Amino acid sequence: MTTTPQPLLQASSVTMRFGGLTAVDSVDLTVGAGEIVGLIGPNGAGKTTFFNCLTGLYVPTEGEVRFDGAVLPPRPAKVTRAGIARTFQNIRLFANMTALENVMVGRHTRTGAGLFSAIGRGPRYRREERESQERGRELLSFVGLDKEAGQLSRNLSYGAQRRLEIARALASEPRLLLLDEPTAGMNPQETRETEELVHAVRDQGIAVLVIEHDMRFIMNLCDRVAVLVQGSKLIEGAPAAVQADERVVEAYLGAPDDEEDLTTDWMNQEKAV
Ligand SMILES: Nc1ncnc2c1ncn2[C@@H]1O[C@H](COP(=O)(O)OP(=O)(O)OP(=O)(O)O)[C@@H](O)[C@H]1O
Structure with missing residues (x-):
């Protein structure tokens, strides 16, 4: 009998509410050891909030996150010690060091x-x-x-x-690296270098979960992609299947009637090579 290996990260029914707003709504997501998983979705879909639930910055209102089988501790420093590291959407280096x-x-x-x-x-x-x-x-x-x-x-x-x-x-020395929009503001050359770097990270045996708007980057990089829309997971699958899915295209471009309010970051930010 074969048993499926336990995922490194397992988020189950994670919900995060801010007052009356449900920013993340019952999201399930797994990341296996050595896997590169992408998390995409229009602006405001809840991606960063979900990341914050995976790093101890937020304690989910409902649901749980397990890392290597154990429930994640509720403090960022403890989460880092447990083996999850992250980068942020905006650069947070010590400028004078x-x-x-x-x-x-x-x-x-x-x-x-x-x-x-x-x-x-x-x-x-x-x-x-x-x-x-x-x-x-x-x-x-x-x-x-x-x-x-x-x-x-x-x-x-x-x-x-x-x-x-x-x-x-x-x-x-993480076993899982979370990257929040690592190529934001990069030129095509820098984006390609980042793609190579993330592959090299994975080759060291480190799993990666990445939020990104640049679809070409995601397609080249990820083994699996999950799409968040208005806090819920719309679909999850191989990059090519996700990109071709009509529901995803609609979520980004809006239904035909709302073509004036397009949220087209994903399409627009795809960079020429
Ligand atoms: N601390 C907070 N308090 C109240 N509302 C919040 C808070 N953080 C996020 N939100 C709201 O939750 C929703 C999801 O935001 P979030 O930043 O997670 O989306 P996102 O998918 O990362 O967006 P983007 O791609 O623009 O970074 C938004 O409506 C946002 O205004």
Whole structure:
């Protein structure tokens, strides 16, 4: 008898309400180990709110999220320690810290030196600091920023800052990486590089869940795509099937009668290669 392996992430009937507004409505989603899953949907569909439910930023009003079989702890730091890391829609780097320092900050959930050791700069602190630096440099090299290690993050190009955010997220040694619109504002070349980088992340055995509006990016990248519309999951499946589904096209373009209010981000943001 064969048994289906337990998914790494399992969100069951996740609902998030803000007062009278149901931003996420009973959404089920799984991500398997080493899988790349896309989450798409028109503006305001509830994608970021759902992400926030997966990272301990919000505790769902109803439903539960399990990671590796255990219910997710209700605090972002604990979720990171459990093995989920994320990037945000808007860049959140420490502008006046170097690229290397930014990555080292991302590692602190994995280093165990306590307050007294840090104040006294004892041997354990110094060893961990050295290891953090080494790992930080490896990660910068992994995302193609080895030469920028000593530069202040605010002086890096936009594409480099986004890659640095991914390096910082990877510094916590996640098993699942959540990316919120990683290619927003990128040119086609930067978008292609991000696609290669996410594939390389997966090749390290890390699962990825990605929110994105750029359909070409999603199609090239993902094993599976789920579509959220007005807080509910409309469909889920292989990228080509999802893209061809009439309900998805309608959700983005509106029914024929509301063609004046098109929400066409997805179509418009598809970038020429
Ligand atoms: N903290 C909050 N309090 C109240 N309402 C919120 C809050 N966060 C999100 N919402 C509402 O929930 C709905 C879903 O928003 P959300 O940002 O999750 O959508 P989204 O799919 O990520 O959109 P976008 O693609 O534009 O980023 C929207 O109507 C939004 O106004």
